[in-house]
Amino acid sequence: MRGLTTAKLAEQLRANPLVPLMIAAAVVIAIIIALLLWAKSPDYRVLYSNLSEADGGRIINELDTRGVNYRMSEGGQALLVPSDQVHTLRLQLAEQGLPQGGNVGFELMDNQAFGVSQFAEQVNFQRGMEGELSRSIESLGPVNRARIHLAMAKPSVFVREREPAKASVVLTLHGGRSLSEGQVDAIVHMVSSSVPELSADDVTVVDQAGRLLSQRGGTSRDLDGTQLSYIDEVERSYQRRIENILSPILGSQNVRAQVAAQIDFSTREETSERYGPNQAPNEAAVRSSQLSTSYRGGDELAMGIPGALTNTPPGVAPSPINQPLDDEGNPIEPDELAEGAAPSDLRHDNVINYEVDRNVEHIQHRRGQIERLSVAVVVNYREETDADGDTQRVALSDAEIAQLNRLVRQAMGFSEARGDAVEVVNSPFTLDQEELDQRAWWESPELQAMAISAGRYLLIAFIALLLYLLLLRPLIKRYTEQPLPAAAIPEPGFRATVGNDDEDGEQSEQSEQLEDDSYSPPPRKKRKSSAYEQQLKDVREMAQEDPRLIGMIVRSWIHKDEGNS
Secondary structure (H helix, E strand, O other): OHHHHHHHHHHHHHHOOHHHHHHHHHHHHHHHHHHHHHHHOOOEEEEEEOOOHHHHHHHHHHHHHHOOOOEEOOOOOEEEEEHHHHHHHHHHHHHOOOOOOOOOOHHHHOOOOOOOOHHHHHHHHHHHHHHHHHHHHHOOOOEEEEEEEEEOOEOOOOHHHOEOEEEEEEEEEOOOOOOOHHHHHHHHHHHHHHOOOEEEEEEEEEEOOOOEOOOOOOOOOOOOHHHHHHHHHHHHHHHHHHHHHHHHHHOOOOEEEEEEEEEEOOOOEEEEEEEOOOOOOOOOOEEEEEEEEEEEOOOOOOOOOOOOOOOOOOOOOOOOOOOOEOOOOOEOOHHHHHHOOOOOEEEEEEEEEEOOOEEEEEEEOOOOEEEEEEEEEEEOOEEEEOOOOOEEEEOOOHHHHHHHHHHHHHHHOOOOOOOOEEEEEEOOOOOOHHHHHHHHHHHOHHHHHHHHHHHHHHHHHHHHHHHHHHHHHHHHHHHHOOOOOHHHOOOOOOOOOOOOHHHHHHHHHHHHHHHOOOOOOOOOOOOOOOHHHHHHHHHHHHHHHOHHHHHHHHHHHHHHHHHHO
């Protein structure tokens, strides 16, 4: 039964020649529509990668609620959304706290059970601190995910048994991104400043490849990342100065400058104390002055050995033992001694202290001081046009080179005491400005995106053209071509009467030969174009394109011959 149904359907399809044409047209239209949908399909980009199962489920539910199309990458490691909605969705999901990333912050302390133990409270506090620090580090651009392990300090009454806090940071960076030395130091200082009793030397930072990003305090290096960045900044600053002052004269693409800077990063402090030479008394500053005068008159005071003689009132002759003698050895009378006696004691002391010159100088040398600059400048040849209109490159003269050298010296602040060196060289460049422009036009991202989009539609148009030429056109030509009129169909025993008079004999013979069924046509010869040959050619083409029509004609001939017989 099924075979009969299939045969009947095939017979119906043969009876209606437009059905295959309609099927082919429907297939072509479906292919073109599929290609257009493919061309208009959005470009999917990564929304989030390496999501936890909980965060992935929450984000997918939110995307389903918003009606956003999404895909999962191979392996399910990344969630893809249309490229024009990536940034909007990230902001909207961040507003709802997604993704949480598995980092629980201090909100863990909000729902603590009543009567929780001190140990559990301390563990929750440590988990909350680790989560907050992880969130802060993940806010940095190059960092995709961060995980922190804290070993809190253990206080003790004994100094030797105290253990300081330590921290380990594991970073998962975005593809193709890296952290500079300054960024790593910032992460280390942020973690050490957030945890009590945690030193920056006890913070270890590791990336997803296991590379140690932080440097211990005991590790000695000549320069760190900050100092290298400062050197690059100084060199670029001088390079821009030189190129900016020479570009208006020579052109922006005709000057290349390189600067090498030697910078001293050592820290030095110097204190000096100097004393000036002695100055004249009338010019020096007096610090202090002390004057002491002691005068003792002629009246003798009580003196001598305590006893009766010392208690004798004045004017009484002393004991002969103590009586003074003259030059001849005779005792001197008291009256004579009183008349010729001089002051026995006079003392005058004058002490003056002058200020001493003193110069105390404290010098702290600045870090990052430039010790020496080396500058190399290459200048392109100048283009000149001769009388014939040809452009050629000509070297600069010595005077022009000297002028450029002076300009470079002024721009860089040349110092002979510092040992700076400048070298200006005139040499032809390999590439011209036109060649550089021709090389750079296709590197534009906008142009590349436009070319990709146009290529998709051109591919669709090419496929549509192939389908039309290879599938639709033959079917349309087969089923829409008008059949030959009855006069053009060769009857049995027909004779071609159209042609030249001199060829009638040949045509008559050929028509008679066509009537003979056992006749086999002789080999074709090269003849002049005639109506007979054109009709024969049309019949052959019709036989190739529609054999059924020829079969029907032959069948009509057979039936006609049977009727005549």
